[in-house]
Amino acid sequence: MTETIIIAEMNGGVVAPATAELVTAALALGGAPVLVVPCTDGASADAAGFAGVSRVIAAKSPVFSSYDAAAWAEAIDGIAPAGHVVALASSRSKDLAARLAARRGLPVVQDVVSIDGGQLTSPILSGKAMQTVAVDGAAVVTVRANVMAPAAAADADVSVVDASGDLKTAVLEVVARASARLDVAEANIIVSGGRGMGEPGNFRHLEALADTIGAAVGASRAAVDTWDEIPHSMQVGQTGKTVNPNLYIAVGISGAIQHLAGMRSSKYIVAINKDADAPIFKHADYGIVATWEEALPVLSDALAGMMS
Numbered sequence: 001m002t003e004t005i006i007i008a009e010m011n012g013g014v015v016a017p018a019t020a021e022l023v024t025a026a027l028a029l030g031g032a033p034v035l036v037v038p039c040t041d042g043a044s045a046d047a048a049g050f051a052g053v054s055r056v057i058a059a060k061s062p063v064f065s066s067y068d069a070a071a072w073a074e075a076i077d078g079i080a081p082a083g084h085v086v087a088l089a090s091s092r093s094k095d096l097a098a099r100l101a102a103r104r105g106l107p108v109v110q111d112v113v114s115i116d117g118g119q120l121t122s123p124i125l126s127g128k129a130m131q132t133v134a135v136d137g138a139a140v141v142t143v144r145a146n147v148m149a150p151a152a153a154a155d156a157d158v159s160v161v162d163a164s165g166d167l168k169t170a171v172l173e174v175v176a177r178a179s180a181r182l183d184v185a186e187a188n189i190i191v192s193g194g195r196g197m198g199e200p201g202n203f204r205h206l207e208a209l210a211d212t213i214g215a216a217v218g219a220s221r222a223a224v225d226t227w228d229e230i231p232h233s234m235q236v237g238q239t240g241k242t243v244n245p246n247l248y249i250a251v252g253i254s255g256a257i258q259h260l261a262g263m264r265s266s267k268y269i270v271a272i273n274k275d276a277d278a279p280i281f282k283h284a285d286y287g288i289v290a291t292w293e294e295a296l297p298v299l300s301d302a303l304a305g306m307m308s
Contacts, residue, residue: 196252
């Protein structure tokens with residue numbers, strides 16, 4: 001099933017009530033709604049669950065402290081999945097919607113007041129007439145406030161994805177969130193690498209990180225199948241080992257179903273991948289969009305400081 005991305009309407013750093021109406025609009029468009037919350041603090045998205053939303057992504061970046069159209073569009077485009085994009089028809093969000101549409105090469109329909117599948121209705125000529133357009137494929141849509149019934153609140157798992165490009169800040173956030181939930185003394189931690197590590201020799205960097213924090217080193221099936229140097233005994237997944245650690249750090253792992261079957265019950269999942277659309281981010285508590293070469297040195301230094 002395709003996904004429909006909802007850009008939460010923010011008011012003073014808090015998810016505005018009108019966001020619940022956007023959920024209803026997204027459900028009318030079809031697909032699995034994904035709520036993206038632009039924020040400077042991942043905690044801003046903790047109360048952003050709505051019935052019908054498949055997942056919530058807290059897009060965390062300093063750029064969201066104040067509105068800058070170009071910066072917001074770049075940050076959201078970098079972490080939001082492909083598909084329809086739904087936003088409120090406020091002056092700010094209409095501007096943002098147009099910029100996202102331009103970046104993604106999608107049509108944009110503004111000021112929508114009703115949705116019937118792919119049929120979108122909006123007022124024209126200062127409200128003297130209504131037009132209905134048919135959308136075939138993904139589009140960016142803004143919806144007027146108070147025209148859709150709000151979706152009910154519901155619990156939701158929130159994934160935090162750093163959209164700032166500031167790896168040091170992102171890693172410190174990972175460490176802070178992990179240390180609040182983990183008993184590090186139990187050393188119940190796994191660091192796993194995938195084919196995104198580039199070559200088997202690069203697993204030494206994972207081993208160094210594991211030595212620092214008392215972790216085991218795992219691997220995806222793709223890594224095991226690609227390189228003879230990575231033994232099957234390291235494989236995590238459906239045809240490998242099923243694990244349930246407090247902390248699972250996935251580096252260069254796309255997140256294939258086979259791998260997820262072996263680690264999705266981990267209490268806290270951190271994903272590092274250069275592909276913002278990698279499926280692993282759907283299941284991660286915290287995601288960093290970066291190469292392992294960029295992220296691992298910073299992560300190692302931060303965790304070493306925490307352990308000392």
